[in-house]
Amino acid sequence: MTEEKAKGNADLPEKGTTVLMLGNPNVGKSALFNRMTGANAIVSNYPGTTVDFTSGTFIEGGHTYTIIDVPGTYSLEPRDAAEEVAVRMLRDSPDATVMIVLDATKTDRGLYVALEVMERGMPCIVAVNMMDAAHEKKITVDIAELQRILGVPVVSTTATSGEGVRDLAEMLRKAKVADIGAIAQRLRGEEQERESVRGCGGCGGC
Amino acid sequence: MEQNESKEQNEQKITLIGIYVALLGLVTLAFGIADILVWAGIRPGIQVGILAIAGDDFFRWAWGGFIMICAGLFMLAGSTRVATLQQSAKVVLGGVLVWLIAGTDIFARLCVAIPADVASPAFFNSLSGFLAAFAPPYTPAVLLFPFTLGILYLIWIHDTDDS
Amino acid sequence: MVFSSDARWEMVDAITRQTVTYGTYKHTLGDVLGDLTVKPLTGIPVAFAALYAFWSVFTSFAGTLMTDGFMVKFFDGFWLPWMQSVWPDPASWHYFLFVGNPAADTCFEAFGMLTSGLFVSIGVVLPAVLVFYLMMTLLEDSGYLPRLAVLMDSVLHRIGLHGYAIVPIILGLGCNVPAVTATRILETKKQRFIMMTLLALFIPCGAQLGIMMSVLPDLVGIVMLCLIVGFCIFGFVLNKVIPGENPEILVDVPRYHWPVKEYVAKKLWNRTKGFLKEAVPFVLFGILVVNLLYLGGVIQGLANLLEPVFVTWFGVPKETVGPLIAAFLRKDLAIAQLSTIPMTTYQMVASVVLVTIYFPCVATFVVMLREGWKELIAAIVVLFVVVFIYGGIIHGIGILLGVA
Numbered sequence: 123m124t125e126e127k128a129k130g131n132a133d134l135p136e137k138g139t140t141v142l143m144l145g146n147p148n149v150g151k152s153a154l155f156n157r158m159t160g161a162n163a164i165v166s167n168y169p170g171t172t173v174d175f176t177s178g179t180f181i182e183g184g185h186t187y188t189i190i191d192v193p194g195t196y197s198l199e200p201r202d203a204a205e206e207v208a209v210r211m212l213r214d215s216p217d218a219t220v221m222i223v224l225d226a227t228k229t230d231r232g233l234y235v236a237l238e239v240m241e242r243g244m245p246c247i248v249a250v251n252m253m254d255a256a257h258e259k260k261i262t263v264d265i266a267e268l269q270r271i272l273g274v275p276v277v278s279t280t281a282t283s284g285e286g287v288r289d290l291a292e293m294l295r296k297a298k299v300a301d302i303g304a305i306a307q308r309l310r311g312e313e314q315e316r317e318s319v320r321g322c323g324g325c326g327g328c
Numbered sequence: 329m330e331q332n333e334s335k336e337q338n339e340q341k342i343t344l345i346g347i348y349v350a351l352l353g354l355v356t357l358a359f360g361i362a363d364i365l366v367w368a369g370i371r372p373g374i375q376v377g378i379l380a381i382a383g384d385d386f387f388r389w390a391w392g393g394f395i396m397i398c399a400g401l402f403m404l405a406g407s408t409r410v411a412t413l414q415q416s417a418k419v420v421l422g423g424v425l426v427w428l429i430a431g432t433d434i435f436a437r438l439c440v441a442i443p444a445d446v447a448s449p450a451f452f453n454s455l456s457g458f459l460a461a462f463a464p465p466y467t468p469a470v471l472l473f474p475f476t477l478g479i480l481y482l483i484w485i486h487d488t489d490d491s
Numbered sequence: 492m493v494f495s496s497d498a499r500w501e502m503v504d505a506i507t508r509q510t511v512t513y514g515t516y517k518h519t520l521g522d523v524l525g526d527l528t529v530k531p532l533t534g535i536p537v538a539f540a541a542l543y544a545f546w547s548v549f550t551s552f553a554g555t556l557m558t559d560g561f562m563v564k565f566f567d568g569f570w571l572p573w574m575q576s577v578w579p580d581p582a583s584w585h586y587f588l589f590v591g592n593p594a595a596d597t598c599f600e601a602f603g604m605l606t607s608g609l610f611v612s613i614g615v616v617l618p619a620v621l622v623f624y625l626m627m628t629l630l631e632d633s634g635y636l637p638r639l640a641v642l643m644d645s646v647l648h649r650i651g652l653h654g655y656a657i658v659p660i661i662l663g664l665g666c667n668v669p670a671v672t673a674t675r676i677l678e679t680k681k682q683r684f685i686m687m688t689l690l691a692l693f694i695p696c697g698a699q700l701g702i703m704m705s706v707l708p709d710l711v712g713i714v715m716l717c718l719i720v721g722f723c724i725f726g727f728v729l730n731k732v733i734p735g736e737n738p739e740i741l742v743d744v745p746r747y748h749w750p751v752k753e754y755v756a757k758k759l760w761n762r763t764k765g766f767l768k769e770a771v772p773f774v775l776f777g778i779l780v781v782n783l784l785y786l787g788g789v790i791q792g793l794a795n796l797l798e799p800v801f802v803t804w805f806g807v808p809k810e811t812v813g814p815l816i817a818a819f820l821r822k823d824l825a826i827a828q829l830s831t832i833p834m835t836t837y838q839m840v841a842s843v844v845l846v847t848i849y850f851p852c853v854a855t856f857v858v859m860l861r862e863g864w865k866e867l868i869a870a871i872v873v874l875f876v877v878v879f880i881y882g883g884i885i886h887g888i889g890i891l892l893g894v895a
Contacts, residue, residue, distance in 0.1 A: 148745055197496075202679075203677075203678075204675060229506075229507055229510070229511055230503050230504070233507065237494070237502060241494065255746070262512050262514070263510055263511050264512075267509055267510045271509065305502065306502065309502060309509075386712055387547075387712075391539070391543055394539065395539055395540045395543055398536035398539075398540070402533065413520065413523055414523060417524050420520065421524060424540075425537070428540050428541075429540070429544075431544070432544050432547035432551070433547075435548060436547060438551075439556035439560070440555055442556060443559075443560025443561055446559070449568070451561060451564065483520060486519070486520040
């Protein structure tokens, strides 16, 4: 219950890029956070232990990232105290990069909040987590296609084993603001190639 | 072809393992009822061979007895067409309940066995005293425990046919 | 560009249609077992069994093995005589504060800060809290806890809460401090207020349970029954009285899986550390303050003042007034103190129930304050009313049964 906690945004470190880790409850955010920072965060099956948010730092490619584990939320229209905290944190750090964590077995629910974040015009990167569970349930997620549609980097991860976490860290610097209009167009089949992302979209694993 | 055969086997109403599960369920149910009856004071306490039902406290005998009854009922409910997934799950759940009670009974004995007697000045029990604490008689759940291990077979068949 | 929520869901649908494919998924034994533990007919017995195992391991480890097996022997046999022989001047005030009664044979009777204080916090409460949090963490990480939440949902809805309220309730049986923090998983102010008030009133913490088990093992059942009944009655009343919403539960039930060793260890360590840091200093400090108040005659004065209320309304002997007042600082010690006063069974049960419900300990008080002072004041008012009414009810039932 007593994770290292910061009381309000006054305590957030100023150096480097801030990364907000956002997603539904129980998508393995805390586990992913632990993998990336090795910090003293708690993984749990019920929402609530992450109300006091956890933050940590890691260095990738000579760049220091401050990463914050935002309480799990289903949408940006808050329903409870934890979700309120999530929304407030997004509002209070407009310059932050948002790492949206999806559960590969329940992508739809996570995508909803992902679209909400994208509408706010914040630079995003998407991590499709729990790939192992999806594999067990015979669910496949076309990462390359998802990346093409969303126009932001998409990485598949399995936080419990650490797969894809390295890629995720490397891709953070390629995070970009999604063009929500373009997403809608792509969904209607009206192609509008975005070379920079497309160039990487082919392999899917990166 | 092989698929069909195993399907047929699954649908068979009464199988050998089904009879085993049903018997196990009946015994478990009987033990559970006995636990509660002894606790309620119908009989002062039963000891038959290495089996003992003391019935001395509410928690272990009334509450525990209720759980044994449920475990017995789960096994009986799952004993027909036992190889199907749904039915196996009931049996496994019943087995898990018995294991929980047996496990906590054994753990309770272990906790009594480690420290020395209240009157003695030493902290740890002697080896012979430690072993003596595990001597019979045993509670019904502990006695049932070895006989419930057959349920592992049910878990095993469902684990392997998955892949 | 901002979309409506319907438009957003349409986009989500379109995206998943293009990117996600579902294979034919065969149910596994784990899935079916998962379903069975949520359905009431099979789920309720399983919940009973889980609580049985929880309680059995708790009493075996904390009670039989650690406290009775080793700690009592160490503290009564070595620590207390040593303190009594080493500390100078048994008649002085500092002897009274730190060592307590020079004639005491056990640490329960001594009441010094370094005798009873250390014994209670390290000998009784620490093993209880440790094994409690271990079991709690295992339940949580195996995925059983969310299922219990679903199962308890309909019951808890009656008292203005929902299934997830089971988390602060179970945590509260360990220590009310993390439990108050955990009330944040409830959505509305109303729910949080009800939960906090009920926690402070009717949920005995691990410290209290530990002490209850060692000083009056035969009465724990009756005391718990009184508390559970009170919990339901007053939850129901509070739900009717307090305005506000009680929204439906939104649960995510994860699959059953084996807990990961490192996470369990980490969580266990964090929680135990939190307890050591936040609660133990209060035990020691609380005894110090109570002893000071005794020395200054404050408790005696209050006891004389409140005596008529306690004796006529609650039907407990006047010696209990002191411990009841001291209970504000440390409820567990108050129970230990009560056990040394000669009383009838009814008086014992009534006074232990009163101590448990009547005020949160200082540590709980502080965390409740952190959640909002207005709620705290409202909770205190409710507390006084409830203690008065419920104490009266128990006394009334006692009179009807002819035991009071």
